[in-house]
Amino acid sequence: MSPTPSPAERLPTDWKSDAMRKRIARRYAAERRFHLLGLGAVLLSAAFLAFLLVTMMGNGLRGFTRTEIALKVDFPASPLLLDPQAITNEALANANLPMVTSAVAEKMLGKDADALLAPTAWLSLRDAIKADPTILNRTEVIRVPASTDIDLAAKSDGTPAAEAAVKRLKQAGILSTGFNWSFLSASDGTDPTQVGIWGAFKGSLLTMLVTLVLSFPIGVATALYLEEYAPKAWWTDIIEVSINNLAAVPSIIFGLLGLSIFLNFLHLPRSAALVGGMTLALMTMPVIVIAGRNAIKSVPPSIRDAALGIGASPVQVVFQHVLPLALPGILTGTIIGMARALGETAPLLMIGMRAFIATPPGGVSDPATVLPVQIFLWSDEVSKGFVEKTSAAIIVLLVFLLAMNGLAIYLRNKFEKRW
Amino acid sequence: MTEEQKSLAPADPKMTARDVKVFYGPKQAIKGVSIDVDMDNVTAFIGPSGCGKSTFLRTLNRMNDTVASARVEGTITLDGEDIYAPSMDVVQLRARVGMVFQKPNPFPKSIYENIAYGPRIHGLAASKADMDVIVEKSLRRAGLWEEVKDRLQDSGTALSGGQQQRLCIGRAIAVEPEVILMDEPCSALDPIATAKIEELIHELRGRYGIVIVTHNMQQAARVSQRTAFFHLGELVEYGVTSDIFTNPRQERTKDYITGRYG
Numbered sequence: 001m002s003p004t005p006s007p008a009e010r011l012p013t014d015w016k017s018d019a020m021r022k023r024i025a026r027r028y029a030a031e032r033r034f035h036l037l038g039l040g041a042v043l044l045s046a047a048f049l050a051f052l053l054v055t056m057m058g059n060g061l062r063g064f065t066r067t068e069i070a071l072k073v074d075f076p077a078s079p080l081l082l083d084p085q086a087i088t089n090e091a092l093a094n095a096n097l098p099m100v101t102s103a104v105a106e107k108m109l110g111k112d113a114d115a116l117l118a119p120t121a122w123l124s125l126r127d128a129i130k131a132d133p134t135i136l137n138r139t140e141v142i143r144v145p146a147s148t149d150i151d152l153a154a155k156s157d158g159t160p161a162a163e164a165a166v167k168r169l170k171q172a173g174i175l176s177t178g179f180n181w182s183f184l185s186a187s188d189g190t191d192p193t194q195v196g197i198w199g200a201f202k203g204s205l206l207t208m209l210v211t212l213v214l215s216f217p218i219g220v221a222t223a224l225y226l227e228e229y230a231p232k233a234w235w236t237d238i239i240e241v242s243i244n245n246l247a248a249v250p251s252i253i254f255g256l257l258g259l260s261i262f263l264n265f266l267h268l269p270r271s272a273a274l275v276g277g278m279t280l281a282l283m284t285m286p287v288i289v290i291a292g293r294n295a296i297k298s299v300p301p302s303i304r305d306a307a308l309g310i311g312a313s314p315v316q317v318v319f320q321h322v323l324p325l326a327l328p329g330i331l332t333g334t335i336i337g338m339a340r341a342l343g344e345t346a347p348l349l350m351i352g353m354r355a356f357i358a359t360p361p362g363g364v365s366d367p368a369t370v371l372p373v374q375i376f377l378w379s380d381e382v383s384k385g386f387v388e389k390t391s392a393a394i395i396v397l398l399v400f401l402l403a404m405n406g407l408a409i410y411l412r413n414k415f416e417k418r419w
Numbered sequence: 420m421t422e423e424q425k426s427l428a429p430a431d432p433k434m435t436a437r438d439v440k441v442f443y444g445p446k447q448a449i450k451g452v453s454i455d456v457d458m459d460n461v462t463a464f465i466g467p468s469g470c471g472k473s474t475f476l477r478t479l480n481r482m483n484d485t486v487a488s489a490r491v492e493g494t495i496t497l498d499g500e501d502i503y504a505p506s507m508d509v510v511q512l513r514a515r516v517g518m519v520f521q522k523p524n525p526f527p528k529s530i531y532e533n534i535a536y537g538p539r540i541h542g543l544a545a546s547k548a549d550m551d552v553i554v555e556k557s558l559r560r561a562g563l564w565e566e567v568k569d570r571l572q573d574s575g576t577a578l579s580g581g582q583q584q585r586l587c588i589g590r591a592i593a594v595e596p597e598v599i600l601m602d603e604p605c606s607a608l609d610p611i612a613t614a615k616i617e618e619l620i621h622e623l624r625g626r627y628g629i630v631i632v633t634h635n636m637q638q639a640a641r642v643s644q645r646t647a648f649f650h651l652g653e654l655v656e657y658g659v660t661s662d663i664f665t666n667p668r669q670e671r672t673k674d675y676i677t678g679r680y681g
Contacts, residue, residue, distance in 0.1 A: 232487065302524035308482065310537040310594055311514030321526065
C-alpha cells in the first residue's frame with residue numbers, strides 16, 4: 001500500500017491535463033448515448049402504435065361499410081296486405097315482407113336471388129314504408145344489404161361463385177357501397193350483415209357507469225381515511241398490504257369472486273351490467289386507492305398547516321384543501337383503472353356476460369354484453385364476414401377508450417392548480 | 420420561575436405557559452418552560468437550530484397535535500383557560516391564536532379567497548359586502564392593499580415571496596385572532612421584504628399578542644420587547660430584550676449573542 005499523501009502534499013489539480021480532457025469527453029459521450037437510447041425507445045413505441053393503427057384501420061374500416069343491391073319494388077303489384085293510411089308496427093309485422101322481398105328479388109335477379117341478399121334485406125323495405133307510406137302506391141327503388149358472400153366479394157375477395165355474381169350485379173348497375181348505419185345501431189346477430197355494436201357499446205357504457213359510481217367514491221374515501229385518519233397500527237398496515245396485493249390479482253379471480261358472491265350468494269341477475277360493473281369495481285378500487293393515496297400524500301404539508309393554522313377543522317382541511325389539490329392525481333388513477341376495466345374480458349366471462357344477446361340492454365339489470373367480450377365472441381365465429389366486424393368493433397372500443405382518456409386529461413387540466 | 424421573570428410578568432397576561440414539557444416519543448424536546456405573552460410586548464424566541472423554540476411555539480396553538488408522537492405536559496392558558504383542557508375546542512383555539520409559517524404558504528386560490536377563507540369558515544361575515552370590508556381591512560393592515568387592490572382575483576401564489584408572506588399575515592389577522600405566532604416569518608425573504616414585515620409587526624403590536632421565532636438576532640432586537648433564549652430545550656434566559664442583548668445574565672446567552680456558537 002502506498003502511503004496516502006497528506007493534504008499539504010497534494011498537487012494542485014491540473015484542469016487542462018489529457019486525463020481530464022478524456023474524462024470530459026467520456027462524460028459527453030455517455031450523455032449522447034443516453035439521449036439516443038431514449039429517442040430510440042420513443043421511436044420504437046411510436047412505430048408499434050402506428051403499425052397497430054394501420055392494420056386495425058385497414059381491416060376495420062371495411063366493417064363500417066356494406067354492399068347494397070338496389071331492388072326495384074312495384075308495391076301496388078306486390079301481394080302486400082298493407083293500407084297506406086294505417087301503417088302500424090303490427091300491420092308491418094303481419095304483412096309478410098320477407099316473402100315479398102324474396103319474390104321481388106327472384107323476379108329481378110333470378111333463381112339464386114336469396115343467396116345474394118342478406119337475411120335481413122326485408123328490414124330495409126319495412127323501414128322505407130315506415131318512413132314514407134305513400135311509396136305503397138308506386139314503384140320505388142330500395143337499397144337492401146347484400147349477403148355476406150357478396151359483401152366480401154365486392155370488398156375484397158370471395159368465392160368464385162360470389163365473384164361472378166358481383167360482376168353480374170355490377171354490370172346491371174345495381175350494386176353500391178354505403179355506410180353501414182345498422183352496424184352502429186344494431187346488436188349481436190347470427191349473420192354478419194345484420195350485426196351491430198350498439199348493444200355491446202351500451203352494455204359497456206352501463207357497466208362502466210356502475211363501476212365508476214361504486215369504485216370512485218369508495219376508493220377515494222378509503223384513500224382519504226388511510227391517509228388522513230387511520231392510526232398507525234398493525235391493522236392499517238395489513239389493510240395497506242392487502243390493497244396493494246389486490247391491485248395485482250389476476251382479473252379472472254375477480255370474476256370468480258363475482259360469480260360466487262354476487263350471483264350464487266346474493267342472487268343478482270346473471271349477465272347483467274350491474275354485476276359486471278360490481279365485479280369490475282372490485283378490480284378498479286385498489287388502483288384508485290393507491291393512486292389516491294399518492295395524490296393525497298403529495299399535497300404539500302404547508303397547505304394543511306395553513307388551513308389548520310387559521311382554525312379549519314380536519315374535515316374542512318380535507319374537503320376544502322387536500323381533496324381539491326389531490327383531485328388531478330386521483331382522476332388520473334381513476335382513468336387508468338377505468339381504462340383497464342373497459343378492456344377487461346375474463347372476469348365478465350365468469351359472470352355470464354358472454355351470452356348471445358340480440359337486444360341492447362334497457363337498464364343495468366338487463367342481460368348485456370360489453371365491447372371486449374363482443375370482440376372475443378365475434379373473433380370466434382366461423383363466418384368470414386365476422387373478421388371485419390371484429391376489427392370494426394376493436395376500432396369502436398379504441399375510440400371509446402380515447403374518448404375516456406381525453407375526458408380525463410381535460411378534467412385533470414381543469415382542476416390542476418399550481419403553487 | 421425566577422424572581423426576575425416574575426417581575427416581567429404583566430398584570431394581565433394574554434397567554435401563560437407554566438413548566439411546559441414536550442416529548443417526542445421518549446425524547447424530551449422542551450424541558451420546563453414558563454413564559455407570558457401579553458398584548459403590549461412582542462416576544463421573540465431566539466436560539467440555535469434544534470433548540471426547541473419552534474416546537475414550543477407550536478404548543479401555544481396546539482399545532483403539535485398533528486404530530487402523533489408528541490406529548491405536552493404543564494399548563495398553557497389563554498385568558499386564564501387551559502388550552503389543553505378537554506373542554507377547549509382546538510379549532511376555535513387556532514382561530515384565536517393565529518399562525519404565520521416559515522415558508523409563505525398561501526392557498527392556491529385567489530388573493531381575495533385567501534383572506535376570505537378564515538372569516539368564511541368561522542362565519543364572521545354576514546354578507547358579501549361584509550366580506551369585502553374584511554378583506555380590504557385585513558389587506559390594509561397587512562400592508563398589502565395598495566399593491567394588490569386591482570388584482571384581488573389573481574392567484575395568491577403568483578405574488579412575490581414577501582407579498583405572499585404579508586398575504587399570510589393578512590389571512591391570519593382576517594379572523595381577528597388575539598395572539599399571532601410567527602415561526603421565522605422572514606427566513607425565506609430578502610432584506611427589503613423583511614423590513615416590511617418588521618414594520619408590520621410594529622404596527623400590529625398592541626392590537627394582537629405577537630410571538631416571533633427568529634434566527635436573526637438583529638431582528639429580535641429590532642422587533643421585540645421581550646426575548647427568550649432557548650438552548651437544548653431549556654429556556655436559558657427570558658427578559659426585556661434590551662437587557663438580554665446588552666447585559667445577558669447567563670454565560671450561554673452571552674456566547675450565543677456574541678456569535679460564539681449557534
